[in-house]
Amino acid sequence: MKSGKIIKYFHEIMNQDTADKKAALKKILAKMKKKSRKLKAKLAEAKTDKERAEIEGKLKVNQAHRKKGLKALRELNDK
Amino acid sequence: MLRRLLLPVIFAILAYGFWISPNTKEIAAGVAIFLFGMLYLEEGFRAFSGGLLERLLKHSTDRLWKAVSFGIVTTTIMQSSSLVSVITISFLSAGLIGLSSGIGIIFGANLGTTTGAWLVAGFGLKVDIAAYAMPMLAFGIILVFQKSKTLKATGYALSGLGFLFLGIHYMKEGFEAFRDTVNLAEYAISGFLGLVVFTLIGMVATVIMQSSHATLVLIITALAANQITYENAIALAIGANIGTTVTAIIGSMSANYQGKRLALAHLIFNFVTGAIAIVFIAQIIWMVTWVSDHIGIAADDYALKLAVFHTIFNVLGVVVMLPLVHRLVAVLNRVIPMPRAQLSEPKYINAAAFDFPETLLEAVRMETQHLYRNAFTIMAHGLNLDRSVILSDVNLDAHVDHNRHVFDFDIDETYNNKVKALHASILEFISKAQSKFSPDFANRLFALRNACLSIVSSTKDIKHLRKNISKYIRSNNEDIRREYNKLRVQIAEVLREIDVLEHSGEEDRDILALDELKVAFEASNTFATGELDSLIRKGRISAGMATSLMNDLGYARNAIWHLTDVATALYGSRDSQSKGAENLMSLTKDEVDDLRLDTKTKV
Numbered sequence: 001m002k003s004g005k006i007i008k009y010f011h012e013i014m015n016q017d018t019a020d021k022k023a024a025l026k027k028i029l030a031k032m033k034k035k036s037r038k039l040k041a042k043l044a045e046a047k048t049d050k051e052r053a054e055i056e057g058k059l060k061v062n063q064a065h066r067k068k069g070l071k072a073l074r075e076l077n078d079k
Numbered sequence: 080m081l082r083r084l085l086l087p088v089i090f091a092i093l094a095y096g097f098w099i100s101p102n103t104k105e106i107a108a109g110v111a112i113f114l115f116g117m118l119y120l121e122e123g124f125r126a127f128s129g130g131l132l133e134r135l136l137k138h139s140t141d142r143l144w145k146a147v148s149f150g151i152v153t154t155t156i157m158q159s160s161s162l163v164s165v166i167t168i169s170f171l172s173a174g175l176i177g178l179s180s181g182i183g184i185i186f187g188a189n190l191g192t193t194t195g196a197w198l199v200a201g202f203g204l205k206v207d208i209a210a211y212a213m214p215m216l217a218f219g220i221i222l223v224f225q226k227s228k229t230l231k232a233t234g235y236a237l238s239g240l241g242f243l244f245l246g247i248h249y250m251k252e253g254f255e256a257f258r259d260t261v262n263l264a265e266y267a268i269s270g271f272l273g274l275v276v277f278t279l280i281g282m283v284a285t286v287i288m289q290s291s292h293a294t295l296v297l298i299i300t301a302l303a304a305n306q307i308t309y310e311n312a313i314a315l316a317i318g319a320n321i322g323t324t325v326t327a328i329i330g331s332m333s334a335n336y337q338g339k340r341l342a343l344a345h346l347i348f349n350f351v352t353g354a355i356a357i358v359f360i361a362q363i364i365w366m367v368t369w370v371s372d373h374i375g376i377a378a379d380d381y382a383l384k385l386a387v388f389h390t391i392f393n394v395l396g397v398v399v400m401l402p403l404v405h406r407l408v409a410v411l412n413r414v415i416p417m418p419r420a421q422l423s424e425p426k427y428i429n430a431a432a433f434d435f436p437e438t439l440l441e442a443v444r445m446e447t448q449h450l451y452r453n454a455f456t457i458m459a460h461g462l463n464l465d466r467s468v469i470l471s472d473v474n475l476d477a478h479v480d481h482n483r484h485v486f487d488f489d490i491d492e493t494y495n496n497k498v499k500a501l502h503a504s505i506l507e508f509i510s511k512a513q514s515k516f517s518p519d520f521a522n523r524l525f526a527l528r529n530a531c532l533s534i535v536s537s538t539k540d541i542k543h544l545r546k547n548i549s550k551y552i553r554s555n556n557e558d559i560r561r562e563y564n565k566l567r568v569q570i571a572e573v574l575r576e577i578d579v580l581e582h583s584g585e586e587d588r589d590i591l592a593l594d595e596l597k598v599a600f601e602a603s604n605t606f607a608t609g610e611l612d613s614l615i616r617k618g619r620i621s622a623g624m625a626t627s628l629m630n631d632l633g634y635a636r637n638a639i640w641h642l643t644d645v646a647t648a649l650y651g652s653r654d655s656q657s658k659g660a661e662n663l664m665s666l667t668k669d670e671v672d673d674l675r676l677d678t679k680t681k682v
Contacts, residue, residue: 023656
């Protein structure tokens, strides 16, 4: 396990560019996840159909962003 | 006329000097090599810093004491107060630092420059400096020819230092030899007359050589060779300090009003310091003697004593002027008022910004924001909405329902005056700038150029919309009125979101939120959803209204997409990896269309 971690560490140093890309993606994905939670909380409190429709629209967009981001992260991990 | 005469006069004086004594050739060559060394050193630091200096400047100068410290440290390292002045004027012209910070840096630079005198008097004259210079030159020049930017910059800095040392060596040798033929000390003038005359000579010499550093080195080497008296050397040093302000004034000529204010502040500071030194010369000389005795400087080591004098008189100047900075800023603001800016004139891009790539990029970014602000007003009024309504929290749906006011203005003329003219200036500036720096820099510049184009395109889209918006928001047909109000609200929401992005901190910005507005627009697109066909079939709107609306939906979509491009360019992440991640996750046109089909229309 230890040697695996060391190999992973050196692999990341050699591929600094990929490591930086992954870090940037993870940061935005974390932000999107936080936003998703906030939108779901707002949806629970929505009073009108219009408000609900608006928040659901935003949630769908948020999910689409996260899906794209996760796909890109998986591709980088597979490299 | 004076400028044209200056060069022939300098040549004539030099030729006369060479004719009187061949040894003046060595001194003159020493000065020339020294000045060349300074150019190389500047080039090295300019290339080496690659934005670091500008980033440091931005973050290290928000308080006056930090600004002064920045000036001291950078001038000590770079051995050039001119370079620090030029950077400061560039940043000030681009609006990146305030005037009081700029003044603080100049004060600090004046203090930092005194280390040069210590370097020459304490080290340069006491050792065989040429022995250090030659290997520096050899290694430095080899590095200059390397392809790597870092090695090249190191080469410039190293060989610059080598030339500096070599110049000092030749000046030293030249004055030693000169002594055998001409004894300049015979022309010494003592007393107050000597003080005034030699101060003027010091000023003139510095104006000619454009470097107080070079003048000071010349003074110290002449003093060490007993070619001038200690008294006259002090006066020359005072003159050199005043003469150096000419460099700042020349640098400010291509700057805007802020740069000119800073140059005037520099002139005032150096004149006041010089005046204090002249009036209290006896007291300062006493202080020099006292300090020299206490730090172990020999009584006859006039070169080091001159270094002490130079330090004391600059410190005195800073001590006197620092508490008066805010008053000085008020005077400068009054004497050089901010010009009544024409909205179509550039505010931030000017020739002073060309010196450093990061400053230039920042100036172009700010000018792009200026262009956007001009366009924003036109777009708001084109939608028949007040700017203040868009920038507030007012419910836009409710507002447009109750507000059918049409703004009376010539949108074409306003566009030509406030957007097209400014856009042309920015384009011209970018075209001149792109060839000066690296390809990576050029790419970042082109991104801003494209943002400007998007601003112009979105303004033109709204220009196209204006006629029908103004017509149909006053129509008695409720359906067409509702559709056009919807367009106004959707575009206004994008403008509002961009304002939120502008005023959010970098960490809080959610650039991907712009996709929500694109999807909302497509989801409610009457044509795409088939609702428009239904309205025509039921006779709710005429065919003429329908064709207008179909065209205008296209213009509205283009305006929204262009505006989101502007927002991404101006307020997206600056870091290239984060920007890449944002681009990766943002939705394409097809993805927006797919989401439109899944999303309920806003009722």
